[in-house]
Amino acid sequence: QDARADLSKTSVIEQIKEAGVIKIGLSVFVPWSMRDKTGELIGFELDVGRKLAADMGVEVEFIPTAWDGIIPALVSGTFDVIISGMSVTPVRNLTVNFSDPYAYSGVTILANTAMTTGMALEDYNKPEITFAARRGATPATVIGQLFPEATLLLFDEDGAATQEVLNGNAHATMMSEPSPSMEARNNPETVSVPFDQTFLATGEAFAYRKGDPDATNFFNNWIGVNWANGWLKERNDYWFKGTEWADQVDQ
Amino acid sequence: MRRTKRRSLHWLDYLIAAVVVAFIAVIWLRISGTLNYKWQWERIPNYILRWDEADGRWVANLLLQGLITTIRIAIYSGILALILGTLLGIARTSTNLVIRMLARTYLEVLRNIPPVVVVFIFFFFLSQQLIAVLNMETWARGIARQDDIAVWEFFFGDMRRFPSLISGVIVLALFESAFVGEIVRAGIQSIPRGQREAARSIGMSWTDEMRFIVMPQALRKVLPPLSNQFISLVKDSSIISLISVQELTYKTVELVASTRMIFEAWIATACLYFILCFGLSLLFRRLETGGKHKPR
Amino acid sequence: MARAGKRGLRRVMASTPVSVVIYLIVMFLIVETALKGAEAMGYNWQWYRIPQYFFEDGDAGIVLGEIPWGLVGTITLSTMAFALAVGIGLLVALLRLSDLIVGRAVARVFLEIVRNIPLLVLLYVFYYVFGPIFGMDRYVASVLCLAVFHGALMSEIFRGGIAAVALGQWEAAKSVGMSTAQIYRYIILPQSVRFMLPPMTSEVVNMIKSSAIVSVIAVVELTTVGRNIISDTYLSFEIWFTIAAVYMALTLIISSFASYLERRYAVTD
Amino acid sequence: MTAAPPIIELCHVDKYFGPFQALTDINFAVRQGERVVVCGPSGSGKSTMIRCINRLEEHDAGTITVDGILLGDDTKDIRAVRQDVGMVFQQFNLFPHLTVLENLTIGPIRVRKMDKAAAEALGRKYLDRVHIPEQADKFPSQLSGGQQQRVAIARSLCMEPKIMLFDEPTSALDPEMISEVLEAMVELANSGMTMVCVTHEMGFARRVADKMVFMEAGRIVETAPPGEFFTAPKSDRARMFLDQILEH
Amino acid sequence: MTAAPPIIELCHVDKYFGPFQALTDINFAVRQGERVVVCGPSGSGKSTMIRCINRLEEHDAGTITVDGILLGDDTKDIRAVRQDVGMVFQQFNLFPHLTVLENLTIGPIRVRKMDKAAAEALGRKYLDRVHIPEQADKFPSQLSGGQQQRVAIARSLCMEPKIMLFDEPTSALDPEMISEVLEAMVELANSGMTMVCVTHEMGFARRVADKMVFMEAGRIVETAPPGEFFTAPKSDRARMFLDQILEH
């Protein structure tokens, strides 16, 4: 009983309730989380974080952090949980804990038209084909799984990866909709979305420190409930299918 | 070299001028042709200052917020680094071997490992513990919840982020102090032995000797390298975005990630850094020559 | 007698072996405290997952892992950039010391621009702006960017080293009738080497560390490799510390080589 | 030579720099009011010896007693001795960041804890004594070498020392300025100050010295009254040295 | 004074350092084989004048002709003049990274394009001439001041100059070493070399000078044969100067 009491006392859930605030780590990635024209954070994750905090009855605080520092900051307690489009892989799961997926974002290919005309999907899986992607984000994982033979270049943010394709330094990149379609619309002569197909990842989940069964229980159930009541689906569609939010951001 | 400089142009001057002009021309000609990019400069000003409809006034947007944070961080950690660095510099010239070796170890570790790791080490093993011990987090949040916090915000920005800011300042200061220490050491060692002997031979104690004879002279000598180091500190401050401090470089990353204005944003940031750093170096040069009314 | 005893004790305490022992004890205590701190944080070190990134014991015998390859990348990149940077630095320094009016101005503007912009920003400009303009790929752009950045810093080292040679040396060389080029070649540069070696060493070390920045444009080197492994595994601490140790080994080797050179070039005067 | 007790006494002093023995078995005493001139070839250990007297160098064997205090590791004792012993260096060693007057008063103010006004009065008094009262507010770099050295002498005098040590005070000076500094030293000697001077100015030695000490290779080779030393030096080495010095 | 044509001639030379006028209307000629000693108080422009002769300083007005070449902006001419004019500095200015022999041969090899063996033979010859043949393979820092200065003299001689300039060649030396350097200079004078020496060594001046030049405040105040200059200087300032120099 002592051990149990200890466990629940040290759970991050307990700490959040006690402090009256949940600190959420994230790093900017359209349309998960981004800066609008006024410099405020908006995006799917922000909605998720706010709802989560509201349901727990605490304040919410978002802490944008450079990607390199995000896991160390989680470990050291700078924030309680990372909600930043992290896709679940077994290797990562050995290091941090993941909740159940709160999103299954589909990613599509954005290709440099001139460099990839007439190529079938299988043609991309060759060493001479270069993909660009943002380090540590879902598309990078998906590319690794779908096109293991292709060369994968990792950049610090999405803009750089897209620019590689625009400049013809990479054949293609993958991104969550609606970004690829928007890029194709903005630069019709150079890039296009060659396949309608959406490639599904393993799903994105909250990441938090290991050794915390209470948190697992709480986050999983919160996600389960919000899947069931359709809230997550609705938000997901808003950010990933539609483009109503686009005029809040300079794209 | 004490040479009178020529006043007329040499043929090499014309050659160099031609090369520079050609270089700029090539860039100019090709920038529209080859570069597959839609310039959107008109959007940048909004991210420096924007008109707030609700409040009806101008407020700082991402880039300016970042710049302000950078300046805050630079000032606080500059001061702290100066203090720590001076102690380290004195330690490096100590007659005690243990103190010298410890100071040397600190310097070599900092000099030889990548900044990212230095930041992690200082952050997790030092400043984070310090903040936990002092319970700074709760304290800062308490202040953030009060109403009248204009003064706090002027000095420290968003009080919720106060612990991060303090961590950033400590980490950056520890990082830079190693280099400041080397500068101070060089300054101390540049004071001729005779000065210290003269001080001793009128019976001064070690502290008086340091305080009245060595330091005032060393300080004058180290001012130029110190001001360079301060400029480096401004530039290096971007590493603390790793520990959630939102300074200029990180704000730019966010801006680029959100808007894809990869060139405009980075060039604008380059200009902001240039203005800040070059302005500082002009200022320091001014102070140096201003302080030269005293001979030597 | 009491005085002699006290004096003896002080001498013993100040002797080298005793100092080294005290030093080791202090260092041990510091490391010990740091590790305790990490434990208090509740982090579970997983060092056993690291060796696979150095070498893999596969079917075809032992194969080098990603980290050694990254190290090779770092060394090649830095070597090329260093060679170029020395050239740029010397050129800029000589221009600044010359009596060419345009030459001095160009060198000065170049120096101020490069010196007052963070390397990261400079790299973006090189890769995304100059890259397409001059048809440079990411590797060329990285090498050039590092060379330009450190070349500017080195030019100050060269300038300082040249200026540190006593004025009398110029005069003596001139009065045997040497030309400016000969004076630089035979008198000034050989002597300035010893003034330049210490700052040059730290510049090389800096260069190796700052070459890490090219990981933002996906050039393969040590830091890029490390960050890629981290993004796959989330083993931030272990990988970063490992990478740091590799860097430290590399830079310490360079520093000790440099201090050997320093001793060789030491001219007593 | 009066019967006053020795105010400086070195007994069997040895001094090493690493493996190199700079002083060997130095025995040497100076009485209150005595004026001693030390000479000898370059590298013979003259500077080392007088620097041991106010412990700018630590000796390795033997004893040094100054004004009754045995020089050891005790920092307090050493500082007390240094207040009693003024020292003038070859390179002047004025503090370049302080004005002449500040150079003079910093010792009295910081070490003797005098108040500023009293210290300045004292400073001006000694500046008068070395004949440059009008230079009080300049910086050392604005003075000629001879003036700088006189300021250095005044700076030492401001500590009202019992003994003054001089280490080749004129050898960094232009020929024209040597005499003005020697003049100041002669006046000081005439006022009865105990002095130990390392110098090659034999004219000065003839005028003021009570005792000549000739050193070579870390040893005291000859000690004699100046009359005797200059006319009939006992050792060959001293004779050779004198010949060379006085030749041109 | 023979009727040989002037090998050095300065006419109405002025020289400014910024606003400060260091030389005013200098008129001065040296004939082939003549030995001139320049003296005067510190800061009077002695160094500046002889440095103008091999254009280490550029003069601002007037003309300077050396061995028939008018000094102007032409770099080639200047280098030709410098090969004809040897210069010895107060601070020796040997090249510390080269051995003694390399110091001597670098000029012949690099400037006169001699081959190495010939240059070394030449170097050893002049090293012999200054009496230190055995020091050829040492580095300058391993020599005494007197030896260094003699190497510096030999280095100049290796260029087989027509004229030698000396700028206070002995004033950075310990008293003991002065005579060995002066000896080398006397021998050189006796060999018939044209020499211009700035020095305060009046014994040397008496022995070798054909002409004394006394400068003050950037002007040549007096020019006279040494006999006359030492016994009956015309100007008051020169008399005062001599009194001070010769006093001690």
Ligand SMILES: Nc1ncnc2c1ncn2[C@@H]1O[C@H](COP(=O)(O)OP(=O)(O)OP(=O)(O)O)[C@@H](O)[C@H]1O
């Ligand atoms: N700090 C030191 N380290 C090593 N050797 C030293 C040191 N100071 C002096 N020496 C050596 O000790 C010897 C005596 O030096 P000292 O300065 O006392 O001679 P000196 O008689 O004053 O000569 P000079 O007339 O040149 O001033 C010299 O051989 C010198 O090289």
Ligand SMILES: Nc1ncnc2c1ncn2[C@@H]1O[C@H](COP(=O)(O)OP(=O)(O)OP(=O)(O)O)[C@@H](O)[C@H]1O
């Ligand atoms: N490079 C310079 N810049 C400014 N002033 C100078 C420079 N060189 C010399 N002077 C000034 O010119 C004047 C003459 O200097 P010079 O060195 O020729 O004197 P000098 O007769 O050789 O004196 P000394 O005996 O001290 O060597 C001095 O007042 C000196 O301060």
Ligand SMILES: [Mg+2]
């Ligand atoms: Mg001495």
Ligand SMILES: [Mg+2]
């Ligand atoms: Mg001179």
